[in-house]
Amino acid sequence: MSNKKLFTSENRRPPHVASLTAAGGALGVVGVTGAAAGRLLEPYFLSGTGKPVQLAVQEARFGHWRHLATGAAEPVVLVRTAPDGWEIHSHGGRAVAESIVRSLCAAGGVEFSERDWANHPDRTAGISLQRRLAQAGGWRAAQILSRQLAGRFDAEIKSIEQLIAMARDATASDLLEARNDLQRLGRAARIGQRLPAPWRVVLRGAVNAGKSSLVNALAGYARSLVAALAGTTRDLLETRLVLDGWEIELVDTAGEPQPQELLSDAVERIGIERGRTAAATADLVLELAPATEFLNGRGWAPTDATRRLVVATKADLLPPGGADTLAAECSVILTSALTRSGIDRLAAAIIQQLVPEAAAGDLDRGVPVTAEQLQRVERLQERLDLLSPKN
Numbered sequence: 163m164s165n166k167k168l169f170t171s172e173n174r175r176p177p178h179v180a181s182l183t184a185a186g187g188a189l190g191v192v193g194v195t196g197a198a199a200g201r202l203l204e205p206y207f208l209s210g211t212g213k214p215v216q217l218a219v220q221e222a223r224f225g226h227w228r229h230l231a232t233g234a235a236e237p238v239v240l241v242r243t244a245p246d247g248w249e250i251h252s253h254g255g256r257a258v259a260e261s262i263v264r265s266l267c268a269a270g271g272v273e274f275s276e277r278d279w280a281n282h283p284d285r286t287a288g289i290s291l292q293r294r295l296a297q298a299g300g301w302r303a304a305q306i307l308s309r310q311l312a313g314r315f316d317a318e319i320k321s322i323e324q325l326i327a328m329a330r331d332a333t334a335s336d337l338l339e340a341r342n343d344l345q346r347l348g349r350a351a352r353i354g355q356r357l358p359a360p361w362r363v364v365l366r367g368a369v370n371a372g373k374s375s376l377v378n379a380l381a382g383y384a385r386s387l388v389a390a391l392a393g394t395t396r397d398l399l400e401t402r403l404v405l406d407g408w409e410i411e412l413v414d415t416a417g418e419p420q421p422q423e424l425l426s427d428a429v430e431r432i433g434i435e436r437g438r439t440a441a442a443t444a445d446l447v448l449e450l451a452p453a454t455e456f457l458n459g460r461g462w463a464p465t466d467a468t469r470r471l472v473v474a475t476k477a478d479l480l481p482p483g484g485a486d487t488l489a490a491e492c493s494v495i496l497t498s499a500l501t502r503s504g505i506d507r508l509a510a511a512i513i514q515q516l517v518p519e520a521a522a523g524d525l526d527r528g529v530p531v532t533a534e535q536l537q538r539v540e541r542l543q544e545r546l547d548l549l550s551p552k553n
Contacts, residue, residue: 220312222240318343344546348543350527354529360402362446372452376508408517452479456492
């Protein structure tokens with residue numbers, strides 16, 4: 163019997179169905195949304211555990227999709243992305259996804275194009291998350307975005323909304339918990355709002371400070387030209403890599419002249435100016451000088467301590483005992499691209515400086531990754547402030 167009769171009630175809108183699979187993709191994804199979506203799926207999804215379709219939000223279940231016309235079944239994963247939202251993931255790309263769509267529409271669903279689905283008021287955030295997930299270059303960003311796509315942010319917001327709605331009956335500890343959760347979401351938003359763009363890290367230093375060699379050491383291969391000649395790097399050289407799961411864009415800049423030096427080369431002057439501009443907009447600046455310069459009291463003297471790391475390079479050229487002296491007297495990260503000493507420490511320091519929220523655990527739960535999600539956090543914070551002033 164056709165399921166179309168199930169969705170003729172004025173109070174029961176037909177579920178909307180769309181293929182979300184890009185052309186050429188090996189994985190097929192079908193989205194289904196609507197109050198009656200679960201009932202629409204029931205005849206087709208056979209759970210491997212024998213349990214019914216009713217899943218909790220964020221829950222996924224492996225099973226088989228039964229094609230009623232042929233009796234064939236193929237492996238799929240069913241995911242409940244929202245109270246009224248579902249996704250069916252299968253192998254076979256667009257062809258299988260479109261076959262599933264046809265089956266669901268024959269049973270009473272209404273097909274949406276991918277564009278209409280993206281603009282659907284219940285799905286805009288989800289499509290935005292899917293696009294960001296597809297662009298993620300590091301597994302940390304992909305992990306955060308996947309959690310939100312599975313409903314982690316929505317579940318946390320719903321819990322806070324319930325506490326605020328029952329404010330009269332809520333205890334002081336309940337409201338404190340809600341406030342702490344909102345504050346954590348606010349901190350996490352700094353990271354979420356910029357995902358999945360890579361972090362931009364600019365290297366600055368005098369001519370032959372070891373910038374290019376350090377880029378090569380961090381990247382693990384010879385991306386930059388390294389030579390003993392002054393002014394080898396005349397323009398910005400960008401290298402993409404992943405450190406501790408985070409995508410980083412390292413920018414090697416032209417060597418900065420010493421105060422007493424005059425530049426006669428116009429091309430070199432342009433390269434230096436571009437480097438200074440890049441540093442002004444970077445997420446982090448690595449300011450480099452050879453370790454021997456620090457030992458002689460002539461190391462790099464940075465002015466902005468909030469988004470920079472001071473790095474002493476060429477540690478292999480230090481005299482005996484020089485490394486111990488620097489460790490005791492200077493707050494620098496001592497490295498050698500030749501021996502790779504200090505490279506792991508530098509990589510860890512870069513991530514700690516860029517993403518302190520990760521070490522604090524702020525990114526392990528819900529994270530606002532769209533402007534709409536951040537607005538929901540801010541509105542709830544305003545409501546909570548009215549109920550329980552901070553002072």
